[in-house]
Amino acid sequence: MTQAALAFDLGGTDLRAALVLRDGSVAQVLTVPTAVTGGVAAVLAQMTGLAETLLALGPQGEIVGIGLGAPGPLDPATGLMIAPPTLPGWQDVPLAQLLADQLGHPVALDNDANMAAMGEWRFGAGRGHAHVLFITVSTGIGGGLVSEGKIFQGHRGLALEIGHMAISETGPRCACGSVGCFEALASGTALGRFGEAAAALPGGALIGQLQAEEGRPGARAVIAAARQGDAVAQALVAAEARWLGLGITNLLHLYSPDVVVIGGGLSNAFDLLQGGIASVVQQRAMSAYRDVAILRAELGAKAGLVGAAALAFSQADLRAQT
């Protein structure tokens, strides 16, 4: 019988669920607005409802486990959601156990970046590699490391907070209160803000116009302007690639992955960034680290769901071994 995992991606806005087969293919994806105001019970009811629908839709298969990606802070070891900012009132909720009790299968809980790392390792750009570093560059910068098949967690699951690695002594203040954080310099949000500043300067007209059309000072307008040949936007994209290269060089020295996989919204501009990143790594990394491939993520918006399923499969395999 076909083996499958149920995968959930719980966000403050949407709750997504999927049935994922052993080969990583996604049979069905369902999305509902998260019942935030209903609290834990309402969300749990949504999840069991989605699970029933998915199982009815099929294909029929043996469910080996459930993977649940959720916003941090959370404790993967105990399955506890500690106090997610996007789910007000959720304080120390043992969501993995609650869902397992409802659905009758073991539940593996972890955060989005770790799930995406699992997905890219097992089914995406990192497959076949022993040490996969996944970096998501989006509103912020997050990371996940899969080393010999396991997510590197550290104490309380708090490792890989790569967005708050300081790489400069100056720069805009980070949301965390510090200065020089990788995220404050190289996230999509940072690029959008640099674009907003440039829009007010000579030569910044196209960026300003595209940001106005988008309705917010985001990175997308900067990328679009760069693709249209705008010189200021191209300079900003080059600076973005340099910051990414500096951060990645550090991460190569610190984790020694055999492959780096870049996901998140800004990976849509991977073709524009790749050359600049590579050039900084060739210049700054020690020679033993220069041959590490830096690749674009393959799973896109499905990474969280596919990764949650990958974790469920891995844990099922571990249980089968012991």
Place this chain on the structure above:
Amino acid sequence: MTQAALAFDLGGTDLRAALVLRDGSVAQVLTVPTAVTGGVAAVLAQMTGLAETLLALGPQGEIVGIGLGAPGPLDPATGLMIAPPTLPGWQDVPLAQLLADQLGHPVALDNDANMAAMGEWRFGAGRGHAHVLFITVSTGIGGGLVSEGKIFQGHRGLALEIGHMAISETGPRCACGSVGCFEALASGTALGRFGEAAAALPGGALIGQLQAEEGRPGARAVIAAARQGDAVAQALVAAEARWLGLGITNLLHLYSPDVVVIGGGLSNAFDLLQGGIASVVQQRAMSAYRDVAILRAELGAKAGLVGAAALAFSQADLRAQT
């Protein structure tokens, strides 16, 4: 019968060997000048000779394995010494296997910083903790991470090259060719050089005098001057603590250890540095990481030997389980 491990610490200058008991106590330490000019065969002969002497001196016990700390680059997985700069002519030497063949026990090979990390985790300041980050601050800066009883290696054993994490965009050029490396800003060598520069300035007379007495522009003179109340030296020590604090803050976010252990020559000034390090961590680390203890290493110069034995014990235990 008492269980013991043979431990070797192979350097370009000295070769040290010890018999280490299960409780981490060191029964005997022998030191000889490394027979560098004799090549691999001569050094191997020295090692077998030292082993015989140690075993004769006793106490009598069951040898469960051998740990061998050596200069990198090396491959812990295959026991291969790749091309150590301090041992000219050693190219891809399978030293672990050669020594195992001579002595009839399995040999665990790893680099100095990883061995010291193992030692501090099993028998030193990090004992009882699941995730121990060891930092050695000396001529350079190195690191080792023991996570759930295992050294975190990464691809080709190249992880934890923490000395070459860039934390600034400026500063003196590092030996690796880059700029802003943790090691170039915060190693003992860096502090010595900052001292040398300060010695030429008003108020730097005591540092200059002590460095001259020492015969080289080292950190020791700066520390000694600071202990004598010299204001310039104290400012340099405060700057050193700040650099260490910035680097450690990054490492907390990246590895999430439950304890940080500081060893190496500069840990002799831990009492002078501790307050400054803690103050930067409190200011810059995110709140979840601020309670991580930062401790002085306990094993001192024996860390490498005790750690090599700790690795030998760990690997013996793993073999016994399977």
